[in-house]
Structure formats: structure tokens, C-alpha cells
Amino acid sequence: MPDDLEIRLLRYYLALAEELHFSRAAQRLFVAQQALSRDIRRLEDRLGVRLLDRTTRRVTLTPAGRKFQIKARKLVALHDATVREMRGERRSVTVDIVGAGLTPALVLATARTLAPDVEFFARTHNGPEQAVRLVLADQLDVTFGRHPAPIDDLHRQPVRYERISVLLPENHPLAASAAIPLPALRDAKVCVRAGDHVTPGWEHAVRQLLGPSCVDLAGSHPHVQGADELAHHLRQRDAPILTMTTQPAVPGAVSRPLTEPIALFPWTMMWRTDNDHPGIHALRNAADQLASRENWLSTPDDSWLPQPEARHRTVDTDVASGAQ
Secondary structure, eight states: OTTOOOHHHHHHHHHHHHHOOHHHHHHHHTSOHHHHHHHHHHHHHHHTSOOEEEOSSOEEEOHHHHHHHHHHHHHHHHHHHHHHHHHTOOOOEEEEOSSTTSHHHHHHHHHHHHOTTSOEEEEOOSOHHHHHHHHHTTSOSEEEEOOOSOOTTEEEEEEEEEEEEEEEETTSGGGGSSSEEGGGGTTSOBBOSBSTTOOHHHHHHHHHHHGGGTOOBOOOOOOBOSHHHHHHHHHHHOSOEEEETTOOOOTTEEEEEEESSEEEEEEEEEEETTOOOHHHHHHHHHHHHHHHHHTTTOOOTTEEOOTTHHHHHHHHHHHHHHHO
């Protein structure tokens, strides 16, 4: 029937709606750009509405296009789930753990013990901004990180307020201290772009922390990834690096908690609202168990959180106080 919507056309539209660029979407779909443009027009003709506004410089979604994006995601997800169920296929769960040894990896390890029959696969990405796009495109099931802005069709669960620490060369003058007060870093040329935990959300948070204290940052450089590169970077720069308590050990380095204030980084778990796979439930239960056992979601009175999370904590506290 001429009014039928092909799943292929829906997949094409979702890729274009996420990329907002015909050439990139075509590359992602492994089709010619002209074919993609033709098929999108076919979809618009069948729906009887304009989904996109196109110019020579940019592509944007119309109001109808944004509404249809939500519907198309649900239709494609239902289609794929139905096919897998009828074939008797066991779907695996792909989880973005950001980096080895970090908080998301601890949650995944616990989930594997809670749901041994679920096949989990770990991936690493350069931050939830990229990973969220993959989650919405059904190319990734779960991601962790900091993405304060609300997103349609995405569930989120607070997982941990993790203490920010300082990674130091063993012979650094501050290494003898049990903890590092933030004012002690004022002239230390602190690096905030080294380690697998570094994402745009991390940088946004720590710049809020350091700015009011007039702490000088090291010069801008590419993101340093991997334990070996981190160790080399630390030796070469001989300067403090902001990290987290879950940072795996680095040869020739010591880690000290940051104080004055006790600075916290908010980890959040994110997944699609229409994804009810048992593996998602196992990950959520794992996060709940760890938070309860390790006190992951506590925030001392003198602790610091970035905005807008700090504002949300204040609102939650006020609500709780009013309920007493």
C-alpha cells in the first residue's frame, strides 16, 4: 500500500535526524547521498508533511520532524524487538563504561554477578555526548557520565557522587600530604585533560570548581588516554592531574583526595525509555546495591557539586526538610 512506512526509511530518517547532515548520515548508513535524499523525500511524501528544513548550509528538523523522530524510534525499536523475539534470539547488552576501572565498570561487574545469564559487552567512548546519540540510535544500550540537560526518550538514574582526587608524581612537594586543599593548587598548573575519565561533562564540572579559586590550568593539549600515556604525561609535565578515586594505579604516582571543598563528580546511568531488557534491570539493581553498601549517593554538608546538580541537591534537601 502506498501509505505503508518502510522500516528502512525510518532508519534512514533517524540517522539523518541525529546527524543533521546528509553526507555524514549517508556515510553512516553506507548509502549514496543522492539515494538518501531521494528516500527522505519519499518518506515526506508518504506522510504528507515536511520533516526537514534544508538549506545549502544546514539541515534542521521541523516541529513535525521532531515529533516524528520520537515515533520513529519507538517503531524501529518495536520492530527489532519483535524480530528478535520471534527468532528466539537472546539480545546482548552493550554498556559504555567510559574507562577501565572507573565507577561504571564497577557497576557492570556487579551486574554480571546479578544476571549471569545476560551477555554484557563493554565499550568505551569519549563522553556521554557521543554515547547518548548511540543510545538513542539503538546502537548502544547504556551509558554513564554527566549529561545535565534532559533528553526525550532517555531514562536516567543517579549512581554516585564520586570524590575528585589529585594525581601527583611521587616526588612532588604535595605528595607528602594526606589530602590536598584546593588553594594549594593555585600555582601548580593543574591538568584536567588526562585520564580515561575525561569527557566534556568532566571538563565542564572541574572548570566550575577551579575557576572561582583562581587555580591556573596547564596549557591546552589533546585528551590523554590509557594508563601508559597517563604515566608518561605525568612524568613529562611533573604537575598535578585532577582525577577520581577510582583512577587505576599509575606507576610513579600517588593519589590524594581533594579537600576545601570535598569536590564530587556526579555519575548518572542513562538508557532508552523503551529498553526493558533484563540486563538494564540488573545494571540498575547493581547501582542501587553499590550505592547502599558504599554510601555512593551521600553528600557531606561541606561538599561541592557542579551546577546544575548542586541546585538539584538544594531543591531535594528543601523538599525533604519540608516533609518532616
